[in-house]
Amino acid sequence: MTTLQRLSFQATERLLFPSLVLPGLPHGIFTRHGGVSRAPFTSLNVSLHVGDNPEKVRTNRAIIKNALGSNTLVSCHQVHGDAILQVKASQAADLEADGYDALITDTPGILLMIQQADCQAVLLYDPAGPAIGAAHVGWRGSVAGILPKTVVAMRAAFGTRPQDLIAVVSPSLGPCCAEFRHFEEELPSAFHAFQGRPGYFDFWAISRDQLQTSGLSPRNIALASLCTRCSPEFYSYRRNHHTGRFASVIGLA
């Protein structure tokens, strides 16, 4: 269990992983507080695809950019797949790329944002590059291996050595609440060992296992161990189906 730091900036609050609190590496897991969206999206909703007013979402995204001191925010219209986008230096404006679930870059000044309501955001930092990655990991992403594939993509694009990578797993659905009634059909047998009690799965441990298998050092992997369904300061799809998405963000300054 990692003790996260809490930082307020104007009306926003974000959680910081100690392993990523480094010069030139803005990051944070933003709570739902400090934005302008109204119920049921109150208030820092960053998703354009949940029925919220797009102008309010754009304002919320601007609030996040301001909090992290950057002008460019790149996100994906996430589809629970395994496609990875390398964000190049030519990307000078905000972008929401369709059909991707992970983003990687070595370009300074670009923030990578993952949008969540129970799924994980896994943030990756290669200090040798430097380079960064951000992956949206729901259970379908875990099954598809989006995390191992993101590590491979960073190695191909930036020469990242997995043993150098620092990884953090954001607040997300915990083993207390991740019930899968149809796991025999939905989840591969390799995941079945990750049941705490029957039918409840520890996807935090599954991500840690996938990262270690990809070559990361156990001491470089931090889990927030905070369940979004149990924590009202985050959006949770399992708690409120009609709700917003919170932001996990990392960038190179």
Ligand SMILES: [Zn+2]
């Ligand atoms: Zn829970």
